[in-house]
Amino acid sequence: MHGLINKAIQAFLSDAFGAAAWDRISRHAGLAQDLGCEGFEAMQTYDPHLTEAILDSASALLDRPRASLLEDLGTYLVSNPRVAALRRLLRFGGVSFTDFLHSLDDLPGRTRLAVPELLLPELLTEETAPGRFNLTILSCPPGFGHVMLGVLRALADDYGALTVAEHRGATPASGAGRTDRRNPGLVDESIEIEVHDPAFHDGRQFDLAGVAEA
């Protein structure tokens, strides 16, 4: 798993639950020694088991279901000032939330353009009825859909859209994703999104050429 993802998880856990909680989690996961005092490094690729171990320990120590932790991680990625650059990159997807949903198919490709080693699962958006979308995440590590659910809910708010989004469950990976990830642990997950009003409130300001608050 790419360091940027691991680092995002670390930043979320330390910001939301405190640096001491992160220390406990990384110790419980048996990683404190390997990672050193700084934790994950952004530009390094780690074994996926490390990520799994961190998430399992976080869920156990914080007594929170994994799905809800992951959804909070997604929300954090869009709304926390510490990762403002990411929110800006997501907002490049379109001028409205509906536009953004249509642009999700391009997200893994865009990401790869910027950081070639950062492989995101393939995303498939279908408008099943006017204002009704189905997002399928192909061949992803279990729980990725919950992160996306958090991202979508927070971004809908960022755009000022009134939406309802729900996780529709996971099935074993069909192998439909273009990336060669027919790993038995991978799944396809889907999310249903209803956009009731794309301009329900003003949302947050976004300038294309703005400077990301670091």
Added chain:
Amino acid sequence: MNRALPPPAIPLALEAPAVGVLMPMFLWLDGSCRIRAAGPTLHKIIRRPFIGASLTSVFHLRRPVEIRDADDLVRANRIRLSVTGPPATGFKGVAVPLATGNGVLINLSFGYGVHDAVRDHGLSDTDFAATDLAIELLYLLEAKNAVMAELDRTNHALRGAKQEAEAQALTDALTGLGNRRALERAMALQTASGRAFGLMQMDLDHFKAVNDTLGHAAGDHVLSVVARVLRETVRHHDLVARVGGDEFVILLHGLADFGPIRRIGLSLLERLAEPIFFEGQPCAVSASLGAVLQCPPPHERDAETLLTEADRALYLSKNAGRSRLTMIDVKGHTETIPDTPSPAEDPTEPPGQGAEPVRMPPSGPVRANQTGAPTRDKPLTGTP
């Protein structure tokens, strides 16, 4: 590029709004360079009525600089122009002729100035053609900056850790002086640079007795005090290294003769002859010194030879009764100071053995000889 396109069999006719969708920054000029129409994004940028105005009243032409008519723009391979007046947004463009008598169609682009233009004019996605890669470019620019910032942070942390590790690798943990590695590095650097330097080796007398009778804490305390004395006695750019339990080496930069070594040596002998107190107990040590000079090329000697010679000089000091400095010059001449006998030392005691009782060091002769000029039994010169 060939601009003289053959007329299509069926002329391609488009309304200006449709052209605006494909090219939001198009300009339609008549034959005499008057602007007949412009794309919506250009209207947003120029912000004043300019339809009917001449091209050169709205834009500053950079390439081609001079034109007689609109066809000159077609003939130019590439067009460069900027808006007159601040912020002088720049464009690059290309012009094609329209059907006879209808003038020229120009398509403009921001080129690499896209980020500034978007910021200066508050542009958004819809101001670009759906096929334009400008948004992707902005996205990449932003992603690159975010990644660079992250890398920068990582680099910064790594650099700090590297410096710390390097410093630790060259430092003696107990005294904060250099260690053997630091000494070897400094000697290699100095020898390679062809400069002369002095090398003084120092051994504490009676140190083992302090350790044995007062314990290691007392020994460590003595070493720390000695380290401080050494630092205070030499110049700040000289290197002081602890290379063994109670062995120290001082590298004195840029010395061509033994004069400064005598001064520094006597000063050290005097200061270290004073007892060092640990928890009220006097720890009586003194120092024996041996010094040599590294000569400039072609007479330079390798590090090992120098250290062996300094060590030999040190043992001459010990044999002469301790608390002395012995210098050996490049020809092998030796000089030991102070050269008075040492009544406090038991002459039957073999030097360098650890079983000395803890007692006041043989400080008498040092005091007695302090003001007298050191005597020489043989001539000593720094440079051969």
